[in-house]
Amino acid sequence: MASLCFWNDFELKKPPLVTIPVEDTGFAKHVFVLINRYLQQLNTQNAKEFNQTAALIGRLMARRKNSFRNMPGFRSVCKLNAALCRLLRLDLPRDLEHLRGALPDVCDAELSGELPTRSSFEYILVRLLSFYRLHERIRECCLTVAKYFGQLLRNNNFMEYITVLIAAIAKINNLSKLQGNSCAQLYNKLLPQRPHFPLVEKHNFLNEDWKLPTHLNVIKLSKTSTQSDESTPGSPSLNAKATTVITKVDKAKQKAKADVGTVVSRQHPKSGKTPAFQLDSLDTVENVKQFIVRETKARKQTPDNCITKAIKHHEWLSAKTIFESKLNSKEHAKALNIFRKFIGNKI
Template identity: 25%
Template structure:
């Protein structure tokens, strides 16, 4: 059996009034209803964002259908459609129209207020769903923006989700306040007719605990499987003047001083022919940290020694020598070798030179013409760029 707040087919109770003998602050009850009507009647920005969300999903469904952030984006759209189909504004207006305007005490029945509270529970659950799903989807899109992956296609949904999250969070806070204010009048109204709620169902007394609002901010964050606790020295904490850099240098100097103080002189015993033990005192007071080198120089230590191959453009005289020359040059360029004759050319310049040489290789010219045309192309598209 579905709970009343989760049942979309629930019907409102009949409109009845009953004379209430207890003191009921009708003005406060009417003020709360007017506040709800005022806020809910000005949600055209949220409706506009819901329309943009629906159009975005329709346009990019095939392109991003397997993306995790896109799937949470679809959940936001589903929750927004549920909100648009709830029509809680009409229920509040119907309840407010029954409230007395003069001094008579004919108030709505308790069943009518219970129906309004149930609809507020549904409204708050939908807003919570929108908050959670929009935050989870925004985290993935923000990660894409930081990595530069399809940043243009990620900025628009990230901005849209941020606006939806901010508006839904405000409405969620409003719904908690509305529920608390209206629930205080529940015991003061009388029952008339059949019970609206099931006999074993109780409305929550504290809606914030029912929604777990304390942990709402933690939902949507990454839960790492491996966590490592790092102890931070208090001297590294930034002070009011922002001297974090000086604190780090002082901290490093202090560690070096402690290391030097803890080091003790090393003693080495050297046996003598006369069997007299002599002690050689060796004190290690200086530490050789080496010399800083770049990463490229460090990688050169592990590169194999290249065999010097005679590679020159002057040996190109026919198609066979041209083919061998191009194979060697392309190999040297891929290996970033110093023997490459076109290492000063950019990628596009090399492609232009390569296409011209391939066209020359496929031509039907004789060897003499190939040699002359090769020297001309080599001069124009390689040597002239130096």
């Protein structure tokens, strides 16, 4: 029995990472690419959410460990938390990075180089197997927990706690399927490369009664009905409308209904042109006074046709006030000059 669970041995010793010169290093490029792709998947958002959800399950377990400690479903939660902690202790990315770093930089069938021993490569395969089996254990515990606490939820017991717990269990179960599948795919692709690594006769990592599985099963992820309908080409649609046959008579009727005449655009009468204004007409104070009286009246009656329509109301009032104040101060030339400059800049 111990030989079947050698992958879960806590005291499994890692063989020394020793490189041996070989003549053919062409296959090492394929190994490097596979490991590199897998390590890139561990930095995605799903991997971060898996760690966050695992931490949430640990906090939920610690919160109710006194009141739920005798419940069989809560024992499954404890087993689930233990499997998640074991997964964290495994530290598979570190071992993969060490093996990737030991591979030669340039790999080719005609180039010689140094490669890690087969024992180091078998250790990586055992770690992948352990990673895969732990995810199987996690999914089994998730199903047990969901089944037990789902019954409590029907009885309206601990509604808030159980709702959060089941949501976390469902999320960790889905993410575990994704990580387990990626691990199984990596294992299945790396296992055929095992005979290519150099073997050291004096040191064999795997005992005689330890046998690695030849293939790890990949879980088929369930898809929603909408996604399956969209992905399946040529599938009949339930909402598809029946096609109707349009005859020549129907086309003629539609054309007659569509013929509503010619659209005629109405042209609005153009307003009268603004009378031309010459700044030289404001050469005396009296002319400016007459201009102010005339424009004040025009701005009230026809604001769109007056000469000073571009001037805002508060600007026109301030200009009149400054002009009158300068006249009261007996500064006629200055008042005339300021008003002429103001009108010249605005018009």
